Amino acid sequence: MSITAQKALLIVSKGAPFTVGQHEIPAPKAGEILVRIQATALNPVDWKIQQSGVYVETYPAILGTDSAGIVEAVGEGVTNFAVGDRVFHQGFFINRNATFQQFTVVPAEIAAKIPPEITFDQAATIPLGLATAAIGFYNKKWERGGAQLTPPWQDGGRGKYADQPILIFAGSSSVGQYAIQLARLSGFSPIITTVSPHNNELVRSLGATHPLDRNLPVSIITDSIKNITSKPFIVIYDAFGGSAELQNTAYDLLAPGGKLVSVLASKVDPDKITSDKEVISTFGTVHAENNRELGKSLYGNLTELLASGDLVPNNPEYHPGGLASIPAQLERMKNNQVSGAKLVVRPPETP
């Protein structure tokens, strides 16, 4: 007899604590796959949604946006996956697509097979962080889109921006690590980034050429940038999005036609914004209709990008205890106690 219930991490009402409970296993519709999740990663958005209720339409709510697991069933019309495949994919903010549970469903067009040399824990570090970097750089323009660069996995994209410098704030964050790697594949040089100095080697290993100490005053960071390159930037990516001073300074460093992409809402003084330099607050999900084409194209190339070593995962920091360990680990994240690592748990271990 097939099982119909599973363990999930539930929020019963806005602001309520996470609790482990039972929830129905979603059924895959046409074009979807059902995934038995082996690893899920934690993201700042999880504690932000738990507190604010943003994106939640119904309670009890299940959160979680990163999954790596095994295909349990395929919906009608799915030909690119079979039961037993190792896959990874992004989750979304509705229960049937969320990843803080033991099973989830996802459209097959935005899932990818995991190469044999990549573990479930490693694969789970990729979906949200990579999507946010990729959409911010390469997606078409829409209200929360991207800078419309040519992706390095498409014709003419690899190395295309070889004569351009790039600036990436918060290079050791999950999103920042993927932004550095994509910038490297796109050819940008130099790749200047801000991190705490203990993460210098990490970001260098991903392709950053000039890590700058993020704890220095903005004026000193700016002088250092100007000493590295005198060229204005066609793109600056702010992977943390917390500092108005940094964003206002960055805006001045943009070339005409340049774009400042931020993971959070713009903090640039509205009076400063001119018609020739844009600020884009990106929406890092391949599930969104306006991001879907880019997401399909990314996921169509992702297995090969990983297998070739062109992209590497974040460093997974595994925590035992399955879904039950998520609340304490999100608390650490909220208190800025995570640096250069992605927190990962394994839902099958849930007591």
Ligand SMILES: NC(=O)c1ccc[n+]([C@@H]2O[C@H](COP(=O)([O-])OP(=O)(O)OC[C@H]3O[C@@H](n4cnc5c(N)ncnc54)[C@H](OP(=O)(O)O)[C@@H]3O)[C@@H](O)[C@H]2O)c1
């Ligand atoms: N728009 C979207 O769709 C979207 C998607 C994903 C994430 N986000 C947002 O993007 C942000 C980053 O997410 P993430 O998952 O990449 O975060 P994360 O990996 O948890 O970020 C941790 C890193 O942030 C750096 N950091 C901490 N405080 C900082 C500060 N004041 N200034 C600059 N860097 C700082 C630390 O670098 P050091 O240890 O080197 O100092 C640490 O390595 C979050 O606010 C998240 O909510 C938005």
